[in-house]
Amino acid sequence: MIRFLRTYFRRHADVLRQTAAQLMRAPLASLMTIAVIGITLALPAGLYLFIANLERMSQGWDTGGQISLFLERGTSAATADKLARRISAMPSVARVDYISPKHALAEFTRLSGFGEALTMLEENPLPPVLTVHPVPEAAPAAVEALVKELRGLDAVDSAQLDLDWVRRLHALLGIARRGALMLAVLLGLAALLTVGNTIRLAILNRRDEIEVMKLMGGTNAFIRRPFLYSGVAHGLLGAAAAWLILALVLILLNDPIRELGILYGSDLRIEGLGPKGTGLLLAIGAALGWFGSRFSVGRHLRAIEPS
């Protein structure tokens, strides 16, 4: 048993050495292959990052789905205040702001540019407004129900939900996510074929070796092993290249995005893959390399197989 294990590990160590030597012997060919795999993997991974970051940022915007509650004109500040307190006690409401007609008019005068015309009005035409912020985790249906409930309250003239654009954004994100997923599958397939093709070429070069080893009594597993190792090595290094590409892109994008964030008065930041994502990327690369070479070697072993 110990001898068997020793033989087993020695064989694997030998193959590992051979694989490294092979990579070094043809550095240009290896680098090209690794670069192709890297770019092919970087595209879906980058798409994933884009979507993930967009979702993370848009989560904060969900709370922007506020309800404007227009009260009947002539509602006193005291009544409005009482109403505001009543509403903020509701479970799905996070915060309520009161905007008095005077305040609203002042703001409108400032922002609209109709200042002079407005001074000619005899009385303030604006109603008092309550701005209701639902709790962030409230589902759209719950917000909808809240709006209905608020509409039924005394002194409320009308309620308007500013949620449509958030919904549209989420619908767009949904499409983007699905599109990215499909693209990722296609690009992953391309990576698989790339690795498979590289291995296929390597096998064409070493067909004699495979044939001789078969005639010397090499088992398929024995003959396959160096190719699997080389496939996994190419896949892993390709995934590492993809990681580097993404890191570079993030570094280049970081400053412009932070500037954009400052313009919007928020703290925009892109997040990279993180340890989990990096591990997943490397695992996917290695798996693609393994399957790609396994597929090609299997086909060629059977083709060379003395039938």
Added chain:
Amino acid sequence: MIEFSHVFKRYPGEHDALKDISFEIERGEMVFVTGHSGAGKTTLLKLISLIERPTRGQAIVNRKNIGRLPARRIPYFRRDLGIVFQNYKLLFDRSVFDNVALPLQVAGLEPREIGRRVRAALDKVRLLEKERLNPIVLSGGEQQRVGIARAIVHRPALLIADEPTGNLDLVLAEEILDLFLDFNAHGVTVLIATHDQHLIARAHRRTLVLRHGEIVHDSGIPGAAV
């Protein structure tokens, strides 16, 4: 060691490459198979080394029924054979030593044992001092001797050779023949396919003559298998 009884081999869409072949080769024998090209020599060797399977009939090689041996057992079956090729089939991406070591690596021997046996085999074919060279720099006769060292390094019970001297001149061919005679003297069963009549005459061994896929003459045991 080899026992064929009424063996046929037909390739799809062709005539019978081998027709009703029956013969027996005892352990320790040395036998030549001869005939014109296309007579079936190579096909016969392919059956014995299980590169092909017989279409009909029963063939036993080294106590294994080669018509029925499962595919996954074939590698282990081949480890008891030594095969010498007309075009040597050496690998030019590694040294003479590594070429000869291949059957031992395949079998998973310890590196020290591999070194010992490879040097013994190279010594036998008098190429010990060239173990570090790439076989591509060797002459044809030397390359074939490397091929032979590789075929005997794992001490096979049966050594088969397909036109081993086909690419060599007379002197080199005799050198190679002497090697085979020597292995046979040490108990290895040897089967050589060749159309070189000079070689056969010089060896004075049993000879099977193939013509159009049939055995038409068996010098060793006359009349037994025709």
